[in-house]
Amino acid sequence: MRGIRGRVVGTYLIITFLSVVIFEIILIYGLVEFYYSSIEAELSRSAQSIIHNYSQYFNNYDLHRDAKVLLESMPGNTVAQVQIIDDKGVLIADSIEPSMEGKKLDNYDVNMALNGKEAAWKGKIPMTGEPVFSVSFPIIRPDSEEVIGIVRVITTLSDVNEILKNHIIILISLGLCIVFLIFLTGLALTNTIIKPVKEITSAAKAMAQGRFDVRVSKRYDDEIGELGDTLNYMAQEVANQQKMKNDFIASISHELRTPLTSIMGWIITINSGDIDSKEELKEGLDIIERESKRLAELVDELLDFSKFDAGIITLRKSVVNLGELLKYIKRQMEPRAERKGITMTIDVDEHLPLIEADENRLKQVFINIIDNSFKFTQKGGYIDIIGRKNENGVLIRIEDSGCGIPEEDLPRVKQRFFKGSNVVSGSGLGLAICDEIVRLHNGKIDIESTVGKGTRVDVILPV
Structure with a gap:
């Protein structure tokens, strides 16, 4: 197994195997010690009992004479x-092998007992190879502390070793079962990770091929589930951007075609020589001039967008008097307001502070915002331009009584290509460019709007 599954399952197996091995070594060691300690304790009690009886009932301490009776x-x-x-x-x-009597014993426990120390020994009988356990206790004369003999008690370990062997087999089998169960658990756990990851990978590949309708199903409410939600959100946003871009291309094509159609129509008419009056010729030339300006504005907007998108726009900053700039823009836009029957007012603080900015770019921002107000404000409405100093710098507010922006469109009105549900002529780039210009001045644009009441745009610039 490779990848995440191999690493996770392998890690689980190594940790579990080592843990089980260490635990079983400790358990087996404890089990063996318990059995052997129990045997040693029992044999010691037997030896001590024999020595006690000898001390109580045999006073001559003639071990050669009393040995048989003692047994x-x-x-x-x-x-x-x-x-x-x-x-x-x-x-x-x-007590069991009288034929051994008369032989000298040279075992560890016997030698230790001859030196007056209790001792135990575990080994095998040389002739049979049978495992045995023995304890030896010295018999000491109370009056002289002299070792006069030894009581040695021996038992076979064959039955105990068989019991221990069965226990060890059971423990090892149990350990292997635990390792196998952990292996299965590791596989099941990795499947809960691998399957969603594979699904996310498959969806990502599909999205890379342009299929942004693909969605990842959320299996678990965890980090992978959050990753799937993020991928779905990204796909939705990319799909929206694609749709806006396509709408933008269709819209800009229409915006370019409309003035071109008017220009071409009048050029053909003028070239044909069918125009008899100077008034009609002048009207045609005026239309060509207006539509040419409209085309130039669209091209300028597209050039601005490409510069901002590439990050190569530069600001030509100088000291700007915002009050004078706003009054100039009002005078420039007043004829349009009169034609549309819209009241346009300006209220700017006399001592509005000077700021360092690109005057032409700021003019572009304010004209674009006021132009939007004109597009969405009906006859009899109003557009107010307000300039105030606040704690954050300078606040320029442009407020109108237009149709307003739907609440669901507000978060996206500054996005590139977005034109909203109130479809009017335009590229959908104006506010996006304005927002970028203001951000380059370390300022921000805030927009509030209520459908049917109007829109308020705040441009906040640092002093």
Whole structure:
């Protein structure tokens, strides 16, 4: 397995395997120690019991004479092998193998007991190879602290080792089951990650090919689900941008074709020589002039947009008197207001501070905003231009009594290509360019609008 699944499952397996191995080593070690410690304790009790009986009932401490009697005094339920050894290490009595009597024993526990220390030994019988466990206790004369012999108790480990072997097999099998279950859990967990990731990857590839109608289904409310939502949102936004761009291309084609049609029509008419009066000729030339200016404005708007989009626009800053600039723009736009029957007023503070800005670009911003007000304000309405100083710098407010902007369109009116539901002539680039110009001046544009009441545009510029 490669990729995320291989890494996750592999990590799970390694961690689980190591944990299970360490845990089982500790558990098996504890189990073995428990069994062997229990055996040692039981054998020690038996040896101590024999030594106690010997001290109580045999006072002469003649071990060679008392050894057989000592073995016969053991409880009948004793299954362990008991050996009585003299102070030279020679076996003088054996409860199970009397044939061993007379042989000198050289085991670790025997040697330690001869030195007056209790000891245990675990090993194998040389002739049979049978595993055994033995404990040896010294028999000490109370009056002289002399070791006069040893009581050695031995038991076989065959049955215990078999029990331990079964337990170890069970523990190892259980550990392997746990590792396998963790493996299956890791696979199931990675599937909850891999499947959504594959779906997101597939959707992203489809979107890269231009299929922005593809959507990612949200399986889980987690980071991957959030990634899917983000991808869906991106696809929707790109689709909207594509639609706006297509609408823009169709719109700009229409905007360019309309004045060109008028210009071509009048040029053909003039060239044909069918115009008899100077008045009709003058009217035709006036139309050609107006439509040519309209074409020039559209081309300028497209050039501005391309410069802003490429990030190569530069500002030619100088000290600007905003009050004078706004009064000049009002005088320039008044004839249009009179023609449309719209009241246009201006209210600017006398001591509006001077700012450092590109005067021509700011004029472009204010004229574009006022032009939009004219487009959407009916006869009898008003357009107010207000200039004030505030804590953030200078506030220029242009307010009208037009048809207003629908609430759902407000967040997008400054986006490029967006024309809104109130379709009028235009490229859909004007406000986007204005917003970019104001941002280059470290300012901002805020727009508030109510359908049926009008729109208020605030241009805030730093001093």
